[in-house]
Amino acid sequence: MMSPSNMRFLALISLVPVALLSGMVQADTAPTSYPAMAPVDQYMMPDAAAEAAFARTAAPASIGDSAGVMVLGKHGYTTVAKGNNGFMCLVERSWGASTTDPDFWNPKIRSPVCFNPAAARTFMPIYLTRTKLVLEGKSKAEMLQATDVAFAKGELPVLEPGAMCYMLSKGQYLNDAGKHWHPHLMFFVAGDATKSWGANLPDSPIIAVDDPEERATIFMVWVSKWSDGSPGPAH
DSSP states (O other): OOOHHHHHHHHHHTTOOSTTOTTSOOOTTSOOSOSSOOOGGGGSOSOHHHHHHHHHTTSOHHHHTTSEEEEEETTEEEEEEOOSSSOEEEEEOGGGSOTTOTTTTOTTOBEEEEEOHHHHHHTHHHHHHHHHHHHTTOOHHHHHHHHHHHHHTTOSOOOOTTOEEEEOOTTOBOOTTTTTOOOEEEEEEESOOTGGGTTTSTTOSEEEEEEGGGTEEEEEEEOSBOTTSOBOOOO
């Protein structure tokens, strides 16, 4: 019989964010309401200034207000603010997920994220590359092939130690199941490092997933407050 702690973990794992968590939900056989890409306009926010402001809500104002910001256009992300602290904030869309995720093409997803300098240099380029491929109309198989080639050629950088990001926006929409989920931090470690962090064990506060599409393990840690200081959902 499954232990109560494992049952709680499985219930929680069904609500993890779609954006960024490639490989967490291997759902290639799951039914989906989003079998194909929607028209590009459905993934866009109508106002670049509003998108930039929303992106900054990923982190506390002490970080987000001084961070660089990128916004999505029909040919990819462009930088609209350079920032001065090395962090980079943007609003991720659904294709930050694993290609097997049933929400991969969900146009409702808006996930503000603020990468620290190490992640901005070495993890964010993976998402930006995938975005470019999506907007070029590539299939999932073509995206994976192109990403594999880019890794093999060294066109995508090796993940730096200390790479992490903030996802504390109260307005985030992570997927249809989890919606706003929890404010949380994410840490990116090269390879499969789940065991070395003690993640996914009973009573461990760390959730982890091996992410082979992005050559990393993603660790998530819930925090108690949204970026505006208001309390998040009970743990």
